[in-house]
Amino acid sequence: MQVIQIKDVCKAFDQRQVLNNISLSVEEGEIFGLLGPSGAGKTTLIKMLIGLLSATSGNIAILGKELDKKIDESFPSFGMVLDNDGLYDRLNCYDNLELYARIYSISNRKKVINDLLEKVGLIESSKKSVSNLSKGMRQRLSFARAILHSPKIVFLDEPTSGLDPATTLQIHSMMKMLKESGTTIFLTTHNMNEAQKMCDHLALLNEGNIVEEGTPEDICLHHRKKCEVNIEMTNGEKYMVDSHDLLTVLQTVLDTNNKIRSIHSNEPNLEEVFIELTGRDLR
Structure with missing residues (x-):
């Protein structure tokens, strides 16, 4: 209603x-x-x-x-x-x-x-x-x-x-x-x-x-132009890759016998969307 x-x-x-x-x-x-x-x-x-x-x-x-x-x-x-x-x-x-x-x-x-x-x-x-x-x-x-x-x-x-x-x-x-x-x-x-x-x-x-x-x-x-993925290994190495290349990069880093400590994507937030639409920030 x-x-x-x-x-x-x-x-x-x-x-x-x-x-x-x-x-x-x-x-x-x-x-x-x-x-x-x-x-x-x-x-x-x-x-x-x-x-x-x-x-x-x-x-x-x-x-x-x-x-x-x-x-x-x-x-x-x-x-x-x-x-x-x-x-x-x-x-x-x-x-x-x-x-x-x-x-x-x-x-x-x-x-x-x-x-x-x-x-x-x-x-x-x-x-x-x-x-x-x-x-x-x-x-x-x-x-x-x-x-x-x-x-x-x-x-x-x-x-x-x-x-x-x-x-x-x-x-x-x-x-x-x-x-x-x-x-x-x-x-x-x-x-x-x-x-x-x-x-x-x-x-x-x-x-x-x-x-x-x-x-x-x-x-x-809707306003996500690309999706970046952050990967951190147990040896401290870090990678930032486009999601389209994720499988290739994962295979490469896993071949080194290092383990993945964390993996997460970077999503756009509302402020970034607002700036994209209006050219100004929210303050």
Whole structure:
């Protein structure tokens, strides 16, 4: 089932075109990644998907409903983590979540909130003022707030940007947990490793245009011009060969009576593909 449908969407601010004829679909339960450098139009698109911006032209449907007509009905089905976290600095972690739990009319609020704080590693900081939280702690609290009401779709705009590796791993772990529960995730990122590791499906965005789309594996394989294989022998000798010559080289090195310690292929990654398609990197 397609839970997000974007068809021929354009967005312009005054005379500046930001998005050009974007058409995408997102399947239920997948992690969909929009990968591109800063200024490519990722945040603009995600703001359109959650109703903060309207399209200049084209159509967007969420859960089968046209967004511009049914935003009030669809909104409770969304969760979101944006650059502006919207947390209340004067409240503590627990009270921030309780405020939203009341808005969403969540029953058994105390248990739901404490369970979430436990999952995001903030239970010991539940009474800590948000103004005293680190960036990583704020991001984890934002994530907890985004999934507080068990939304069907969670929108994450650069959720690990500027975070330390440990916090990034925690965010990724929470994303996997959501996916396992059947939640659909729409992720924007300029981090190639994050996209390749986390996403089931990807669209590469550059200067407002989709330049490639597919699974991370298919995108990389589609743009593989050649496959190089690295061979390391037990005596320390190393060989790098084209896959077409692999059998000949293997026979040659094995005739020396040395044993192979390791053998692996060099595959193109998403950043190399992006550079090939656009002439620029992802930063």
